[in-house]
Amino acid sequence: MGPHEGLLHLKEYDIKDSNVEQIGNDIDHRVKYASAATEPAWDDGIVGKEVGLFIWRIEDFIVVGWPNDKAGEFHEGDSYIILHSYKVGEGEHQKLQHEIYFWLGSKTTQDEAGTAAYKTVELDEFLKGATQHREIQQAPSDAFLTLFPQLKILGGGVKSGFTHVEEAAPQGVTTLLRIFKLSTAIMVVEVELTWKSLDDGDVFVLDSGQKIWVWQGGSCSPMEKAKAAQVVHEMTLAKHIDVEVISQLESRSQILVGLLGGQDVQQRHFQCARPVSSIRAKRPSKLLRFSDASGSLLLDVVKDGQSIKQHDLESKNVFLLDIAGSVWVWKGKQASQGEKATWLRAAQMYIKQLQDFPDSYFTPLASVTEGSESSAFLRAVEVS
Template identity: 50%
Template sequence: MAPNHGLVHLKEYDIKDSNVELIGSDLDHKVKYASAATEPAWNDGHVGLVPGIFVWRIENFAVVPVPKQAYGQFYDGDSYIVLHSQQIKKKKTDPAEETENEPPKLSHTIHFLLGAHTSQDEAGTAAYKTVELDEFLHGAATQHRELQARPSPGFLSLFPRVTFRRGGVASGFRHVPQDEEKDEEEILTLLRVFRNPSTSPGAGADAVIVYEVPAMWTSLDENDVFIVEQGASAGGKIWVWQGKKCSPMEKARAAQVVHDMKLAKRVDVEVVSQAEARSRVVVRMLGGGEEDGFGSLTAERPLVGSRPSSSASSSGGGAAGSRKLFKLSDESGRLEFGLVKENEVVLRGDLDGDDVFVLDDAGRTIWVWEGQGASKAEKATWLRVAQAYVRRLQGEQENGDAYLTPVAKVREGSESTAFLRVIGVA
């Protein structure tokens, strides 16, 4: 019996919905602070104390560390939390003021990644635990909501290679740990290897994506490299299919992926180019007929580029250069959310430390800036307001992808470099 038969599927999380309605309330902060103090994942003697990358996966509401050798490998049925702690460069000071054994000062960025088929429980736990981790780090972390369909360049830059495979802890999809044998010997796996699709320069621009796609010949694209892994009954061979327009870098990166797979599985590898007649073997292996695959082969890449599509630009998602700044304030006695600036340069002086601001950076990222003097109500409402704004953008689009817009939050005094670049400070 196939491994997904007879299993009960948890309700899949609709990425367009809000799953964090209670985040930010005064009670929520108290509960999280108390919970964080006893959360084993945060209290390992390293989190918040030493620089580095830490990755956890949500398993049955628990935060479970991912082995370091599996960093960068994700399953589409799961949700993850990734912490990146960096040492802050010290300013030149009087040597007499320096003390030995002083712990390094760190800046923190938290990414919670929602797989394309993660469950509501997992998505909610990842979001909730992310805020708890921020509490553990004394509220100094920048928080990023990451979606599998559009991971941010900053997230991709954390790993030399990012892999998205089918499967998950609580889903009915196939999930085979590396140290276990496959239940189905005839499983045929197709991996697509390509560079980061982001058109934005900077972090993550050279990241390599390895993405499992449907094992069909129509998944092939002449611009990329594909890896076909045959099941044990077919000899366990690995095939590399190079599209005729793929780049030398994609060939090189695919070779690295295959090298690692070969070492782990001890199987034979054969490389074929689309231009070779031999490449027809791969097309037939993936279900194609004798007449299939002779013309141009194109298949949409599984990741959406980080810049908004034309539909998003025309519907309020923002075109390049058009930004919108909103203020969330209860100064009048009730919470109000209003537009402050549109199609203008946003400056640091536009941000009042007594309020919360939402900056739509031309559809690239929705930034939430929380002033140190913001009220409890403002702090409790920021994420609901940000997600409501994203839903409004989605409603203005027809078959658009505004719901994929990254959402990030920073606090006054602990702003990330990426945010400071947006407002022209860094």
């Protein structure tokens, strides 16, 4: 390979023009840590010192604690930060390890998404090192899914006042939830109020205002049925109304189709793509090295289609690994501060250049630091 072959020029980043020479040096770290240490959201004497799951939502640029009883419940119009702190090692070698996820709803604002990303970096400074993950609502990573026994994604958000009803919704109908198994989690997702949202393979819960209907798709699983029963139980605790469970195989199931505007629909089978997917684009493994030596940030292709191992990673560099449907950035301890600081923007630019894979935008992104690699990263490298 020639000296300039395999180089991806990310012209959006010019180190000199962007004035990031001081990013990541000792002064920069002290300034960021001082700011992070005064953030009320995690300056409580518990965050960073105890194991647990901590969740915050971004509200008008402010990090606001999310109630414990709503863990796993998110709104598509919002952005959230989730911290998972757990212990690794044994005895005197045991230590607390942290993974930070910033979750972006499909309808979150750019300001909220940017604030979540910025505050994630700040929380990383506060914790003095953590694995960072960017999560997209439509395609959560397996690591994120394992944090919750169920994920509930509702419409609305802080900006909309949690308004769930669409203007064109059938009269009297308020909410339609789709329930399905995704990887290790059961998903409960609010979907569009139309019969076109129905699918033979899943369970749907319709709140018509006066009655709750449970529509069981002809090929849904017992697990999905059980989760629907739990969801309905929670709904009836809030308001005592009648519940009717019907199977798609029953003629009476047409009533629900009619309530969703399909009074004249005669079809017996329904198919609608799931709003959340764990399917990853199958791309060849790729290893790239960051370099800002020229003044602009470049990505140098080191391996393309070959197996990637830990010994391929060098302490003096930052590497991007495209493996197992995810993109990881590994930051060597001796890498330049500019290379470490621009990991997220560089990873996003790499994703944008994957034109042959239209769903690449949903690829999970994460960064790890040498010596503090997460178990998910180590598993990904092992099987690459």
